[in-house]
Amino acid sequence: MYEIVERKEIAENIILNRIKAPDIAKKAKPGQFVLIRAVDTGERIPLTISSSDEKNGLITIIYMITGKSTAIFSGLKKGEFFLDVIGPLGMPTEIKKVKKVICVGGGTGIAVLYPIAKGFNNNGSRVDVILGARSENLLILKDEMEAISTELFVCTDDGSVGRKGFVTDALKDELEKEPPDIVVAIGPVKMMKSVSELTKQYGVKTLVSLNPIMIDGTGMCGCCRVSIGGETKFACVDGPEFDGHQVNFDELQMRLGAYREKERIEYNDYLHKIKATQE
Incomplete structure (x- = not known):
């Protein structure tokens, strides 16, 4: 269990969470991400670490409410917990000094x-x-x-x-x-x-x-595959960063939309249930 020590809306429908995750904060580097799940019946979503505080054992994630899972995330208050926070995952950004x-x-x-x-x-x-x-x-x-x-x-x-x-x-x-x-x-x-x-x-x-559909974050499921220069790569282990001139963006966009209608239905059903409990 991973405690939320801060929760605030920093823009319209955009939420910042600071999460107690000392082992992740100790190792996290720019460009890496975590897989997060709120409840045992929920899905795990990849979110890139926006900042890490090794001294206090905190990581920061920022996300927009766009579907059921992020809506569930946004409902968690300070002092409540995420069920899973797995990471840091992915290759860190290569940050070399340039002019x-x-x-x-x-x-x-x-x-x-x-x-x-x-x-x-x-x-x-x-x-x-x-x-x-x-x-x-x-x-x-x-x-x-x-x-x-x-x-x-x-x-x-x-x-x-x-x-x-x-x-x-x-x-x-x-x-x-x-x-x-x-x-x-x-x-x-x-x-x-x-x-x-x-x-x-x-x-x-x-x-x-790149942030394609992702499940396990270890390259085993193959859901996050992307085409880079005509070759198949896995965003979770080979990325998430790639040469922009080599990415097949059209294929990526198509794959991201594969479950859009189902996601829309699930989100609307969730909002309907929340509204019903408030009436």
């Missing part, structure tokens, strides 16, 4: 990007950060990112904060001015695909973090 890195984050992918950008900042690299969200009420970790970046650019679809438009608009401007040594892009599949297509035109190495 300049551009970190591009969208949605809750910003939470995944934060420890990576912080790692580059800590080793003396110039870190420019581009954050994207549909609107200001869905933007997370802006202040934290600003504190560790040389320059910060914010883009929103509706222009409610920062530049109106997409992260690729701001990225293109930066690529035209001074191409970086590497771009790290983490967010929705469509965003990572667009970023990778853009950086390929400029010959800039691009790293993306």
Whole structure:
């Protein structure tokens, strides 16, 4: 059992949990993830560790409520427990000092990007950060990112904060001015695909973090398979980070949508049951 020591909503339907997990906090590195389950009848979901505090034995996860499992997670209060927290899993990010890195984050992918950008900042690299969200009420970790970046650019679809438009608009401007040594892009599949297509035109190495359907997290089930440069890889053990120019994003998007209708039905049934208990 893993105690929740902090629970707060940091943006609309986006929840931050700090969890007591000393063994994981001791070993966790940027880019790694945990598999989390709330109840014994629930599913295990992969969530990347947004930060770890070895001294106090804490890890931080950030997620958006998008279905039944994350809705169950969000209902857990401070002092309550997750049944399973397994990790750290996956390969950590290779963070080598470079002259300049551009970190591009969208949605809750910003939470995944934060420890990576912080790692580059800590080793003396110039870190420019581009954050994207549909609107200001869905933007997370802006202040934290600003504190560790040389320059910060914010883009929103509706222009409610920062530049109106997409992260690729701001990225293109930066690529035209001074191409970086590497771009790290983490967010929705469509965003990572667009970023990778853009950086390929400029010959800039691009790293993306993939979050496919996952069950065991050890490479045994094969559910998290992705196509990288025409070869099959498992995101849980070979990733979750890969060369964005080699990822088959269309196949990834298709696989992610395989159970969307069933997930929608389960989520609506769950919300209906919750509402019935409150009446």
